[in-house]
Amino acid sequence: MGALTNFIKAAATVLPEIRKPTRKPSLNEKLIWTGIAVIVYMVMAVTPLTGIPVGAQSQFSYSSIIFASQQGTLMTLGIGPIVTAGLILQLLAGSEIIKVDFQNPDDRALFTSATKFLTIIVIAVEASAYLLGGLFGQINAAASIAIFFELFAASVIVMLLDELVQKGWGIGSGVSLFILAGVAQRVMWDIFSPLQVPVTQGVTSIYGFVPFLVSAIAAGHPAEALFRPDAPQFPSGFGLILTLAAMLIVIYVEGMRIEIPITSTKYRGFAGVYPIKLLYVSNIPVILFSALVANISFFAAYLWKQYDLNNSNHIFNYFAKYNLTSVTSAQSPLSYQPLKGSLIYYMTGPTTPVYAAGTDWIRALTYVAFAVAFSVMFARIWVEIGGLSPKAAAKNLIGADVMVPGFRRTGTSVEAILSKYIPVITILGGIFIGLLASLAQLLGVYGTGVGLLLMIDIIIQYYQMLVKEQLESMMPRLGALLGRK
Numbered sequence: 001m002g003a004l005t006n007f008i009k010a011a012a013t014v015l016p017e018i019r020k021p022t023r024k025p026s027l028n029e030k031l032i033w034t035g036i037a038v039i040v041y042m043v044m045a046v047t048p049l050t051g052i053p054v055g056a057q058s059q060f061s062y063s064s065i066i067f068a069s070q071q072g073t074l075m076t077l078g079i080g081p082i083v084t085a086g087l088i089l090q091l092l093a094g095s096e097i098i099k100v101d102f103q104n105p106d107d108r109a110l111f112t113s114a115t116k117f118l119t120i121i122v123i124a125v126e127a128s129a130y131l132l133g134g135l136f137g138q139i140n141a142a143a144s145i146a147i148f149f150e151l152f153a154a155s156v157i158v159m160l161l162d163e164l165v166q167k168g169w170g171i172g173s174g175v176s177l178f179i180l181a182g183v184a185q186r187v188m189w190d191i192f193s194p195l196q197v198p199v200t201q202g203v204t205s206i207y208g209f210v211p212f213l214v215s216a217i218a219a220g221h222p223a224e225a226l227f228r229p230d231a232p233q234f235p236s237g238f239g240l241i242l243t244l245a246a247m248l249i250v251i252y253v254e255g256m257r258i259e260i261p262i263t264s265t266k267y268r269g270f271a272g273v274y275p276i277k278l279l280y281v282s283n284i285p286v287i288l289f290s291a292l293v294a295n296i297s298f299f300a301a302y303l304w305k306q307y308d309l310n311n312s313n314h315i316f317n318y319f320a321k322y323n324l325t326s327v328t329s330a331q332s333p334l335s336y337q338p339l340k341g342s343l344i345y346y347m348t349g350p351t352t353p354v355y356a357a358g359t360d361w362i363r364a365l366t367y368v369a370f371a372v373a374f375s376v377m378f379a380r381i382w383v384e385i386g387g388l389s390p391k392a393a394a395k396n397l398i399g400a401d402v403m404v405p406g407f408r409r410t411g412t413s414v415e416a417i418l419s420k421y422i423p424v425i426t427i428l429g430g431i432f433i434g435l436l437a438s439l440a441q442l443l444g445v446y447g448t449g450v451g452l453l454l455m456i457d458i459i460i461q462y463y464q465m466l467v468k469e470q471l472e473s474m475m476p477r478l479g480a481l482l483g484r485k
Helices: 002-012 026-043 080-094 105-132 142-168 174-192 207-220 235-253 284-307 314-319 343-347 360-384 390-399 411-419 421-440 450-483
Strands: 196-200 203-206 257-264 269-278
Touching: 002 105, 026 142, 026 450, 080 142, 105 142, 105 257, 142 174, 174 196, 174 207, 174 235, 174 269, 174 450, 196 207, 203 207, 207 235, 207 284, 235 421, 235 450, 269 421, 284 343, 284 360, 284 421, 314 343, 360 421, 390 411, 390 421, 411 421, 421 450
Parallel strands: none
Antiparallel strands: 196 203, 257 269
16 A cells, blocks of 8 residues: 555656645636636537547437536546446545545545546547447547547646646536536427437437427417427426425425434534535435446447447346447447346436337336336445535534533434434435436436436536635625724
8 A cells, every 4th residue: 555655646647637726816816727628628529539430429318418518529538437436435534444534635636637637548448448349430540549548638638727727727517517518408408409410310400499490380380399299308398397396396406404403512502504415425326337337338349349240148138238239330329228128228318208109108117117216226325435424414513512401412322313313314315306307318318317407516616616706705894884983
């Protein structure tokens, strides 16, 4: 472990780094730097990679929302390497496989350097895997090398943009910011896109709801915009209504919590509450479920294409089976549409809303069941390894010099109180988040069910941070005003 620590310290001296500001930037300066980070991300998200066959941009969309990625562009990897590296080290630290004292500045700096170093490794591995896995089809060696370095450079820039925002130049974190930008872009595209998009062979339709509504009104058939019978997989009026309803539900549920009264042992007279939200583990469970399905789908499709193209292995086909005609062309990218009869097919939701004709209801139900079951499982796991367990929460409360009135100030008594609520809240929150994400996906909400949950959660976080920043910027003026009086 000592050798690894020394290696990370040595690597930190050559890794690219964003310096902390020497003074605290004003709110306007933070907004400017945050805006610059978003603009750079958005530009890279529309800049295509070189040598990519036509049609590669639409493939592998399972993880595009949670990883803020845009397939076929410089943002093909998105924030995936940052999230993956951070998650791995958080799991190792939470399970105490590696010892990290986050109260110690040296340990915290070493952990940050290790995360950055692992992120760069993951960038190289994922870029190589995408090329070897056939995500962009079969391309020549020169184009593959060019794409690798484009993906690597763009992902390093994203890592530095995230560091720029987190170190105080901007507001919040770059990861949340890019997810919000990606989901918001997709929602706006669902509403306002005027492009004609293929529905079936030789048939196209306007993709965005508002342009289609205008076209339907002009044609004298405004009712068609409600469910889009010609293209049920495209944004519809009913989908917009459900999107607004889902947003209101998430906002309402975000405020549901159990409040445990606490008092300070250090400052006499101080009293407050310790809130345990219904969404105690936030959106982490459904993010992990989506990432799990995305990764399983990618590697299963790669294995099926490489070793089972002719359906020679019937046992493997029970696990994964894909459309043969989509992957036989040397120039076509790897397909990710599983066929009926395989496990992967039932773990992923239908591509059209459930109210569309021809819906496979068994697939829809199994998708909901998988989403709920895995969300509950990941919620319980994350509570234990993410420092959210009753024992860890009790330790934090004791360390903050607070106690629960009427109970002894010991970790055991506080843990016993929290154990009455946290396990139950964790399960209920996992069930709710799994149900909401999967049902929203099945009903065709804008930005997908997972994307909508992430967007609302991040917007609420940014609202709270902006209020805090504004209050902090007003305090000096308020102090001066009180001084004059």
